[in-house]
Structure formats: structure tokens, C-alpha cells
Amino acid sequence: MFQATLGAPFFVEGCGVHSGNPCSVSAFPASEDHGLIFVRQDLGENNIIEASYKNIYEIAMCTKLSNAHGLAVSTVEHLLAAFAGFGIANAILKVSGEEIPILDGSAAPFAHSILSTGIKKQPSKRKVLKVLKYLQVEDDFRWVSLSPDDNFSVHISCDFKKNGLETRPASFDFSKDDFAKEIAPARTFGFLADVEFLRKNNLARGATLENTVVFDEKGLPLNADKLRFPDEPMRHKILDIIGDLSLSGYQILGKFEGFCPSHKMNHQILETLFENPNNFAIVP
Numbered sequence: 001m002f003q004a005t006l007g008a009p010f011f012v013e014g015c016g017v018h019s020g021n022p023c024s025v026s027a028f029p030a031s032e033d034h035g036l037i038f039v040r041q042d043l044g045e046n047n048i049i050e051a052s053y054k055n056i057y058e059i060a061m062c063t064k065l066s067n068a069h070g071l072a073v074s075t076v077e078h079l080l081a082a083f084a085g086f087g088i089a090n091a092i093l094k095v096s097g098e099e100i101p102i103l104d105g106s107a108a109p110f111a112h113s114i115l116s117t118g119i120k121k122q123p124s125k126r127k128v129l130k131v132l133k134y135l136q137v138e139d140d141f142r143w144v145s146l147s148p149d150d151n152f153s154v155h156i157s158c159d160f161k162k163n164g165l166e167t168r169p170a171s172f173d174f175s176k177d178d179f180a181k182e183i184a185p186a187r188t189f190g191f192l193a194d195v196e197f198l199r200k201n202n203l204a205r206g207a208t209l210e211n212t213v214v215f216d217e218k219g220l221p222l223n224a225d226k227l228r229f230p231d232e233p234m235r236h237k238i239l240d241i242i243g244d245l246s247l248s249g250y251q252i253l254g255k256f257e258g259f260c261p262s263h264k265m266n267h268q269i270l271e272t273l274f275e276n277p278n279n280f281a282i283v284p
Ligand SMILES: [Zn+2]
Pocket: 077, 078, 188, 236, 240
């Protein structure tokens, strides 16, 4: 497995799902071992924010990164998932605005932009992290775990019964499944019952039926175009996990499992992974 970057720059603009404000991102190729960085080009000095779990600042409904100077960028997970999905670890992401555009609520527009640039392979080997131990984090309701495996795969189940939505367990295995087809198109979702709470907390101000699947009390989508997959919410959860775990800075070899995973849990399992050097090995 080799490192990769973009074949050419791309540009996307839209609005932030939480702020409702206009925002844009210009993505540029970067050299080997560069990593992914965000640059708040609208803010002047000290505006580089490395895409690292160390910079995770807040995780209420999305993943927000902040640098040591307090400059931040929010809702990075879908864009990061698209880069991780195609194995691109080197790029410069120049951002205007406090959020990454939500676009259609999925990673498909980012995936399309990346593919249209032509992915450029680089001579150096990819940075690979092998999970060596079973690790788990949990609260009263949710849990997620990482365990040793030869591939990166995600296996989750959720319980949305109180929202009237029946779901089945879902999985994605990077060694055989197609990220662009199976995961990238799955959109952000929410429940009609939660809209008032979110708006009161200044969240989802930019959410519309154009960028979010909204389920009513019976678990039926309000969107005119219905669902892209019968299990679209589960696939979107997997998308978020792929984006969040890419903040490790490595291609992970390990099995991610979880019940009702959240951005917070995804962050906690990365912290747990890195808190003890015996938990992992960096594979040359
Ligand atoms: Zn998401």
C-alpha cells in the first residue's frame, strides 16, 4: 500500500449544517508524509489545523477540530471519510468559514470531486497502525471497541426503536467492499422529534431536507426522494466512523465494533488506543 494525494486541486462550496452560514473548501495535492491539514484561509495567522485526534475540540453532533491558537473548523468528518475511503493521506484543505460544506449530507460529492482529480500514487509506503489489543469504551447505553485484525472493518448495530425506526446490524470491510458505492452516498439523518432541541442549542441551523434525511415518529423519511439505501442511517454511521478514525493519522488494521456509536465514542476509542504504546504497532 502506497501513499496517495490528489491528482489536481478541487473546490466545493455550500453551507454549514450547524451554522447555516456559507463556507467552502479548496483542496490541493501535498507531498509524501505531509498528512492532511486544514487552513482557515479566511482568518490570517496561525491558521493551520492538523487533521489529528489531538485537535478534536468538541463532538456535539459533529467533529470539530481546533489548533493551539483556538482557530477551529467543524463538521470535518464527511470530507475526511472521503479522503480515507480512497486512501489519500496527503492534502491541503483551505477552508473559508467555520464549517465544511454539508452539500447533500453525504460524502458522495467529495468522493466525486476526488475521483475527478485522478488519485495520484506516491512512492512512499502508507503509514499503517496495527491494533494489538482488544480496547473498549462505553457509557450507560453505548459502546465501541477496536480489536486486532488484518484488515480495517466496521461492524455496528443501533437502537432507534424509540424513534420508530427498525435497524439491522451493518458492516463494511475495506478489503472487499466499495466505499464509493456502498458508504459515500449515505446521508446525514435525524429525527423530527429532535428538531426543536437542536435548534434551541444552535445546532442543525443549516439542516434541510436537501442535506438531511429526517424520519417522522413512525420511522418514515420526510424527504421526497426517500432513501438511497434501506439501511442508509447505518451506512452513514459507518461513514462517520471512517472519517473520525482517520484522525489517527494512520491506515488502521483492526476491527471496529460498536453499539450506537457516536462521534464522542469514536474520539474516546482513539484516545484509549494512543494512551498506551503497547496497544498498537506502527507497521513499516
Ligand atoms: Zn455524519
